Amino acid sequence: MAQLDISSIKKDFPLLSQGGPGKKGVPRLVYLDSAATSQLPLTVINAMEHYYSTTHANVHRGVYTIAEEATRLFEDARLKVGEFINAPNPEREIVFTKNVTESINLVAQSWGRGNLKPADVVLLSEMEHHANIVPWQIMASQIGFEIRYLKITDDGYLILDDLKRQLDGVKLVGITLMSNVLGTINDISEIVAMAHDAGALVLADGAQFVPHLPTDVAQIGCDFLAFTGHKMLGPTGIGILWAPTDILDKMPPFLGGGEMIADVTLEGFRPTEIPWKFEAGTPPIAEAVGLLEAVKYLKNIGMSKIREHEIEMIEYTFDHLKKRFGDDLSIHGPKDAKHRGGVFSFAYKDVHPHDLAQILDSEGICIRAGHHCAKPLMRRLGVTSTARASVYIYNDFNDIVALGDGLGKVKDIFG
């Protein structure tokens, strides 16, 4: 751990300093499920509490002081989140949603309805989360366009050899930047270049990527980026959609109601400007305040250092578990840490993921078992579910040793 002082970082997270809830003799919680949701540093919790205790008011309405302050905080969050991904016009290009799912639904419903015709194609991949499949299937059932899927290799890479032919007729490519099951970091630059050549836009699902790697939308080159607060040390209930102003400007509103209008008569309405045009109703204000603080925390540590730490963690995990369990333990997805993030699905012999996770829980170790909202990928892998562990800035080698010890217990019970 050359770069980060993890024991000091751990102390910033109240939840991580407690013992396993209700578990006798479990000295501490080993949290290895940040791919599902990350824990919050005290600064984020305090910022939200402080906001509710001192400043809470609705935004973009009141002329009184705390309403102005709430609005200022909310818009400052937008600016800082935009800067975090190097958005060219952060004040106008960051749309706050509920989560990644809503961000992608916004694109599917608003951009999709305006731009997709029956003869068109939307190109996704076999490794997408349901959030980047179902919104397109809903639109396809209404409009009648085709959905095509990029296949993956057995070791979890997208097959791009045939991309040029696959792009025929495609209007939009929707691809995850990092698989939430395999950990694969996709070669998005190559996809973007070829998609743009073919006249297609690219939506990048950044749910797993943005919290863990330096993100620059200009460098990625995508046309839409969706990510979420609660996987990057922030609270639940706030997601983000980024798109450049020229694309957002042309899109019709998604949800209708308060906040998103310039004028309403009994006959109709005029939408307001972007980004508010896409933010109907009272937005997640306290959540934006929390997210603002989370972004500050991440920037303070540095995303490059976080990535370096996670590469060390991945290499240690593979090495440690391989040494202890040999071929009894198999890990899905790329083996090269440079091509993957710190989320890995694994199997111990033929022990079912539910049993595995249950035994680990008795040791205070939190991992995920299930299909991870990626059932098409499960079918491709030939399984119904996987066990999945994921690391973040507050995990260290000790957590991986604990995981190994827990798997030792699985071995004791199931052989």
Place this chain on the structure above:
Amino acid sequence: MTPDLEDLYREIILDHYRNPRNTGELKSPPAIRTVGFNPLCGDEITLYLDIEGDILKDVKIDIRGCSISQSSASMMSEAIKGKHIAEIQQFIQSFKSMMSVHKAQLAGDETSTQGKLADNDPGEVDDNLDDDGIVEQTLEDSKLGELTALRGVVQFPVRIKCATLAWNTLIQGLEEVG
């Protein structure tokens, strides 16, 4: 092993998991073929029931699941094979009761005596269902035999759906017979 886990992974459960009984398929038709899913984890079961008159002549199970869902299915198949349908219904009710946080907790369709098994949400307890007469038909624990080994599952609410997967599929299959 902590006491909690010992309750869950009893030797008899692990035995049925390692050596599941009545696995395979039956020709359908004549056998009734029913597929059940646990949407939480993607586990899947295909249940084959060969019913002659009011007797379940044969049962076969094809399941992909965890130790709890597999052992529950295996024990269920042993308990119901060769039995009268009425007796099987009693097994179902008894198992339901055992899997309920409250003795008589039943979830799902209140109007049907073959409502779905208890859900995994203890918050859905509906004590009014005590009065619908179903409970009176249930068997004593002693008659449930090996199946009582699954009693420990109720301490792990998320796993109740694993234990009830085969049984919910059985209910579905029997409803098809009418």
